[in-house]
Amino acid sequence: xxxxxxxxxxxxxxxxxxxxxxxxxxxxxxxxxxxxxxxxxxxxxxxxxxxxxxxxxxxxxxxxxxxxxxxxxxxxxxxxxxxxxxxxxxxxxxxxxxxxxxxxxxxxxxxxxxxxxxxxxxxxxxxxxxxxxxxxxxxxxxxxxxxxxxxxxxxxxxxxxxxxxxxxxxxxxxxxxxxxxxxxxxxxxxxxxxxxxxxxxxxxxxxxxxxxxxxxxxxxxxxxxxxxxxxxxxxxxxxxxxxxxxxxxxxxxxxxxxxxxxxxxxxxxxxxxxxxxxxxxxxxxxxxxxxxxxxxxxxxxxxxxxxxxxxxxxxxxxxxxxxxxxxxxxxxxxxxxx
Amino acid sequence: xxxxxxxxxxxxxxxxxxxxxxxxxxxxxxxxxxxxxxxxxxxxxxxxxxxxxxxxxxxxxxxxxxxxxxxxxxxxxxxxxxxxxxxxxxxxxxxxxxxxxxxxxxxxxxxxxxxxxxxxxxxxxxxxxxxxxxxxxxxxxxxxxxxxxxxxxxxxxxxxxxxxxxxxxxxxxxxxxxxxxxxxxxxxxxxxxxxxxxxxxxxxxxxxxxxxxxxxxxxxxxxxxxxxxxxxxxxxxxxxxxxxxxxxxxxxxxxxxxxxxxxxxxxxxxxxxxxxxxxxxxxxxxxxxxxxxxxxxxxxxxxxxxxxxxxxxxxxxxxx
Ligand SMILES: Cc1ncc(C[n+]2csc(CCOP(=O)(O)OP(=O)(O)O)c2C)c(N)n1
Ligand SMILES: [Mg+2]
Numbered sequence: 001x002x003x004x005x006x007x008x009x010x011x012x013x014x015x016x017x018x019x020x021x022x023x024x025x026x027x028x029x030x031x032x033x034x035x036x037x038x039x040x041x042x043x044x045x046x047x048x049x050x051x052x053x054x055x056x057x058x059x060x061x062x063x064x065x066x067x068x069x070x071x072x073x074x075x076x077x078x079x080x081x082x083x084x085x086x087x088x089x090x091x092x093x094x095x096x097x098x099x100x101x102x103x104x105x106x107x108x109x110x111x112x113x114x115x116x117x118x119x120x121x122x123x124x125x126x127x128x129x130x131x132x133x134x135x136x137x138x139x140x141x142x143x144x145x146x147x148x149x150x151x152x153x154x155x156x157x158x159x160x161x162x163x164x165x166x167x168x169x170x171x172x173x174x175x176x177x178x179x180x181x182x183x184x185x186x187x188x189x190x191x192x193x194x195x196x197x198x199x200x201x202x203x204x205x206x207x208x209x210x211x212x213x214x215x216x217x218x219x220x221x222x223x224x225x226x227x228x229x230x231x232x233x234x235x236x237x238x239x240x241x242x243x244x245x246x247x248x249x250x251x252x253x254x255x256x257x258x259x260x261x262x263x264x265x266x267x268x269x270x271x272x273x274x275x276x277x278x279x280x281x282x283x284x285x286x287x288x289x290x291x292x293x294x295x296x297x298x299x300x301x302x303x304x305x306x307x308x309x310x311x312x313x314x315x316x317x318x319x320x321x322x323x324x325x326x327x328x329x330x331x332x333x334x335x336x337x338x
Numbered sequence: 339x340x341x342x343x344x345x346x347x348x349x350x351x352x353x354x355x356x357x358x359x360x361x362x363x364x365x366x367x368x369x370x371x372x373x374x375x376x377x378x379x380x381x382x383x384x385x386x387x388x389x390x391x392x393x394x395x396x397x398x399x400x401x402x403x404x405x406x407x408x409x410x411x412x413x414x415x416x417x418x419x420x421x422x423x424x425x426x427x428x429x430x431x432x433x434x435x436x437x438x439x440x441x442x443x444x445x446x447x448x449x450x451x452x453x454x455x456x457x458x459x460x461x462x463x464x465x466x467x468x469x470x471x472x473x474x475x476x477x478x479x480x481x482x483x484x485x486x487x488x489x490x491x492x493x494x495x496x497x498x499x500x501x502x503x504x505x506x507x508x509x510x511x512x513x514x515x516x517x518x519x520x521x522x523x524x525x526x527x528x529x530x531x532x533x534x535x536x537x538x539x540x541x542x543x544x545x546x547x548x549x550x551x552x553x554x555x556x557x558x559x560x561x562x563x564x565x566x567x568x569x570x571x572x573x574x575x576x577x578x579x580x581x582x583x584x585x586x587x588x589x590x591x592x593x594x595x596x597x598x599x600x601x602x603x604x605x606x607x608x609x610x611x612x613x614x615x616x617x618x619x620x621x622x623x624x625x626x627x628x629x630x631x632x633x634x635x636x637x638x639x640x641x642x643x644x645x646x647x648x649x650x651x652x653x654x655x656x657x658x
Contacts, residue, residue, distance in 0.1 A: 029513075029514070029516070030514045030515050030516055033514070033515035033516065033587060034515055034516070034517075034586065034587040035516050035517060035520040035521075036516060036517025036518060036519035036520025036521060037511075037512065037515065037516065037517035037519075037520075037587040037588070037589075038517075038587070038588060038589025038590075038592060039585075039586050039587035039588055039589060040587075043515060043586040043587040044515045044586060044587065047514065047515070065516060065520070066521075067482070067485035067513075067516075067521040067522070067523075068454050068455065068482045068483060068485050068486050068513055068521070069485050069486060069487060070486075071487050072487070095452070095453070096453065098453065099453065099455070099486070099487075099488070133373075133374065133375075134373035134374040134425070134436065135374055135375055135438075136374055136375075136434075136435055136436045136437075136438050136439055136452065137434070137435070137439065137452075138438070138439070138451075138452030138453055139375065139438070139452055304650055304651050305651070305654065306650055306651045306654045307434075307654070309433065309434045309645075309649075309650055310373070310374060310425055310433060310434055310435055310436035310439075311373070311425030311426070311427075311433035311434070311436070311644070311645050312373050312425055313425070313433075313644055313645050313646060313647070314425075314433055314434070314645050314647075314649060314650050317646070317647035317650050318650050
């Protein structure tokens with residue numbers, strides 16, 4: 001067991017997988033850094049610190065620094081994957097998915113279906129995402145809501161170092177295309193990581209806290225906020241069953257429904273704006289399949305229907321917080337029918 | 339080209355304002371006063387000013403993530419810009435944008451932009467308007483952005499539609515940490531632009547006069563109905579890609595060398611004083627005025643009104 005930060009777990013897991021599988025390649029902007037510059041290659045090793053040393057170890061044919069060309073990064077990774085390689089593509093900020101959406105949505109996600117089940121496209125698209133840095137409207141967004149809506153893609157959102165290892169290994173080894181979302185605020189999170197090789201199968205939520213009163217569903221940075229809120233609520237004798245979904249596609253419906261059937265109350269914390277989101281999707285699931293168990297209307301804690309603003313005061317008002325979660329939990333507990 | 343004394347002083351003031359704005363931000367950011375990502379333009383002043391000194395409010399520019407210089411050169415209010423970077427409600431964009439998206443459509447500045455390569459297609463659209471106005475649309479772009487598909491599409495469309503769009507490629511030799519030599523496959527951005535079928539030239543991006551003269555030629559060419567043009571400006575960025583960048587990709591002594599040999603402000607001063615067009619005392623007076631302006635901007639920004647939670651959902655739509 002070693003204690004590691006998530007960013008180092010990502011680097012080390014890619015390293016292990018590259019050593020394991022010669023066919024694995026990786027593409028992205030500045031993932032090597034310093035190419036064509038006086039400082040020389042590996043002067044940086046990735047702006048997120050998630051690819052240091054890999055170029056030196058595996059060489060430029062496998063660790064490929066690209067020009068600023070997101071469409072070609074995804075297309076090239078996909079084309080390589082379709083023809084026998086396994087590929088990791090890094091999009092520096094998830095917001096830049098806008099530039100390469102066709103390659104992801106119309107190409108990668110649909111190959112297997114359109115080709116009558118005859119193809120494989122084992123590609124892991126890694127995308128740092130999320131707010132909390134005052135990085136303004138074009139560098140702060142979440143995208144899980146719309147990639148989750150796309151048939152053909154699997155969507156992974158790790159929150160702990162140990163989960164990151166098992167989920168990233170599974171993503172890379174998976175024969176389907178995977179969107180692997182790394183919350184920027186979690187890169188520095190430290191935790192124990194088992195040394196042995198393991199994968200975490202998709203569609204298995206992780207129970208973060210156990211409780212009988214409220215089911216809380218969360219992903220990414222929202223899990224930590226919900227955990228803080230759950231600790232506060234526990235002081236008042238309110239028990240929260242907090243589930244970290246880990247993957248939004250596939251979704252662990254069973255764990256969600258089992259929990260709601262026990263607690264009768266559902267609170268969803270989502271970093272996406274409230275329309276056509278993961279939160280609305282989960283609400284619909286529970287309303288359809290566990291309606292009879294509900295003791296109160298479902299509560300969603302989300303940002304408002306707006307872009308992510310820049311200023312400190314605006315961004316913190318925009319984002320969910322432990323206080324907002326506690327307030328929603330209080331509404332749930334005090335609800336009386338009729 | 340012979341410029342009047344007033345025009346020379348104005349150009350110098352603009353360049354100096356950009357330089358001092360950026361140097362002051364560099365210090366304020368180090369103090370933790372400013373949130374978010376900031377990309378400083380210091381070193382490239384002659385590019386923005388050499389282009390924008392030709393432009394009026396009905397000429398359009400679109401900028402990049404490294405946009406402060408373009409904003410100042412196009413006439414955005416310097417105090418409003420500083421307030422924006424500080425995240426004030428009194429900022430040019432009410433604290434919604436910060437450094438990376440400063441814009442003022444009223445002065446023909448269509449925005450700094452966080453998405454590399456996003457500006458070029460929008461500049462084509464502004465070129466449609468410019469064509470009907472007899473003005474020009476300028477797309478500022480970098481040696482990194484030039485590799486984005488959007489830039490290729492925009493260059494081709496501008497040629498096809500014969501629009502008065504000028505693609506200004508500021509070649510500071512780096513896209514983030516990657517060298518131009520690695521990422522630009524063509525011999526140069528100029529040969530590439532020429533291959534799209536447009537007039538394509540180069541100028542020295544640290545020499546205001548080189549940029550200014552070249553741009554006169556291109557603007558006349560484009561407004562005469564000949565279609566788009568491109569200019570590649572050889573220049574240097576004096577700071578990191580963003581504030582906080584350790585710049586390990588630089589060569590040994592590189593920063594000292596470019597600051598010594600490739601300084602746009604010093605180059606300008608030397609040229610105008612050697613030619614006896616301006617005296618050092620004239621220029622020193624401008625320096626003092628600019629220093630006072632930047633001090634005022636920072637003081638005003640620190641005292642300016644902060645946004646509140648209620649402002650988050652303002653301006654998402656015009657009506658909803
Ligand atoms: C679509 C997109 N891809 C990547 C980035 C990250 N990024 C920001 S600036 C930059 C380099 C841009 O280089 P260049 O165009 O030369 O401009 P410079 O920074 O030198 O001014 C990169 C890769 C981005 N903001 N948008
Ligand atoms: Mg550059």
